[in-house]
Amino acid sequence: MVARVTRYRIRAGKEEEFASTLEWWISYLDTLAGFQFYLLLRGEDPHGRDVTSISVWDCVENMTSSENTTVYYESVKTLIACCESFSPMHYHDVLKTKFAHS
Numbered sequence: 001m002v003a004r005v006t007r008y009r010i011r012a013g014k015e016e017e018f019a020s021t022l023e024w025w026i027s028y029l030d031t032l033a034g035f036q037f038y039l040l041l042r043g044e045d046p047h048g049r050d051v052t053s054i055s056v057w058d059c060v061e062n063m064t065s066s067e068n069t070t071v072y073y074e075s076v077k078t079l080i081a082c083c084e085s086f087s088p089m090h091y092h093d094v095l096k097t098k099f100a101h102s
Helices: 015-029 060-065 070-081
Strands: 002-010 035-042 050-057 083-086 090-093
Touching: 002 015, 002 060, 015 035, 015 070, 050 060, 070 083
Parallel strands: none
Antiparallel strands: 002 050, 002 083, 002 090, 035 050
């Protein structure tokens, strides 16, 4: 498995737009081959606007093919417009995962 990791700092007043775009984006990810799960983490400050986005994929080919669509670029463009700053996307090998039983 592989992960795509990006960090964002959401603009003040843009939290709702960021969240609604992300909700749509997560639903879209569910339709893509190889998508495993998604995490959005807030920084240490519970009222902060720094977040880390992590999407996990079964293989690098499916992850990179998810980036080759107009939908992907339009969604990223909308998310970035809601942000003061963002990091370049980084790719990581997933060495191990464990989630509690539902």
